[in-house]
Amino acid sequence: MTESTQQDSAGSDERLGVMIIDDHPLVRQGLASLINKSSDLRVIGQAPDSQKALALMAEKEPDVAVVDLSLAGGSGLDLIKEIGRRHPSVTVLVLTMHDELFYAERALRAGARGYVKKGEETDEVLEAIRQVRRGEVYVSESLRSTLIQRAADPGPNAPSSAVESLSDRELEVFELVGRGEPTREIARMLSVSVKTVETHRHRIKEKLGLSTGTQMVRYAIRWVEREAGAPA
Numbered sequence: 001m002t003e004s005t006q007q008d009s010a011g012s013d014e015r016l017g018v019m020i021i022d023d024h025p026l027v028r029q030g031l032a033s034l035i036n037k038s039s040d041l042r043v044i045g046q047a048p049d050s051q052k053a054l055a056l057m058a059e060k061e062p063d064v065a066v067v068d069l070s071l072a073g074g075s076g077l078d079l080i081k082e083i084g085r086r087h088p089s090v091t092v093l094v095l096t097m098h099d100e101l102f103y104a105e106r107a108l109r110a111g112a113r114g115y116v117k118k119g120e121e122t123d124e125v126l127e128a129i130r131q132v133r134r135g136e137v138y139v140s141e142s143l144r145s146t147l148i149q150r151a152a153d154p155g156p157n158a159p160s161s162a163v164e165s166l167s168d169r170e171l172e173v174f175e176l177v178g179r180g181e182p183t184r185e186i187a188r189m190l191s192v193s194v195k196t197v198e199t200h201r202h203r204i205k206e207k208l209g210l211s212t213g214t215q216m217v218r219y220a221i222r223w224v225e226r227e228a229g230a231p232a
Helices: 026-038 050-059 074-086 100-110 122-133 139-151 168-178 181-189 194-206 213-227
Strands: 018-020 039-048 062-067 089-096 112-116
Touching: 018 026, 018 050, 018 122, 018 181, 026 039, 026 089, 026 122, 039 050, 039 122, 039 168, 050 062, 050 074, 062 074, 062 122, 062 181, 074 089, 089 100, 089 122, 100 139, 100 168, 112 122, 168 181, 168 194, 181 194
Parallel strands: 018 039, 018 062, 062 089, 089 112
Antiparallel strands: none
C-alpha cells in the first residue's frame, strides 16, 4: 500500500479523519505520527500534490484537510478553492512555512478555516485541527490583531493595495523577488520553469504599472519590508 493511500484499518473508528497534503515526505510522516498519537484524530490519507489529493479525496472523504501552500506543480490556494467546490463538507487548515502576513487572508478568502505556521508547537497544530472542525476560525493572536487593525483602518492608499491585484501565484513570485531570490531559484522553489517565472514577473510589472524589472524589484523589497513590519 502506498503512502498516499494509507488508511486506518479500524472501520468503526470515531476519530476525526485527517488528510495531509504536503510535498515533503518527512513533513507528512512527522505530522501523521503526531496526529495518530492523539485520541480523537487519525490520518486517513496523504498526498504530495493537488492532483493526487483530489483523487484520494474522492475516494475517502476526510473531515479535515491539512494543506501546505507550496505544492509541486500547483498552488495550495488553488487547491483550497477546488476542495471547496468539489468537497464542501471538508474543512481546510493551512499548515505552511509562508508568512501569515502575506498569505493568511488569501487562504481564508479561498476557503480555509485556519492558518498555522510550520514550526509552531505540536499541541497548537492539533488544537487548530479540532477548532476548525468545530466551525471556528483558527489564526495566531498576532494575526488576529493585524486583521482587526486592517479592518478598522484598511488604508486604501497603502502600497499593498496594488499588490492585491496580483494572482495568488504572482504574489508568491512577487514575495520571493522581494526577499532577494533570483529567477532560477524561484523556479526551483515553486517547481515551475524559468520561463514561467519570467512571464509572472512581466505580468506583475504590468499590473503594478512599473516599466522595468529594477523598479519591480525595488517595489517588491519595500513591500516585503513594510508587510513584515520592518522600517521603510
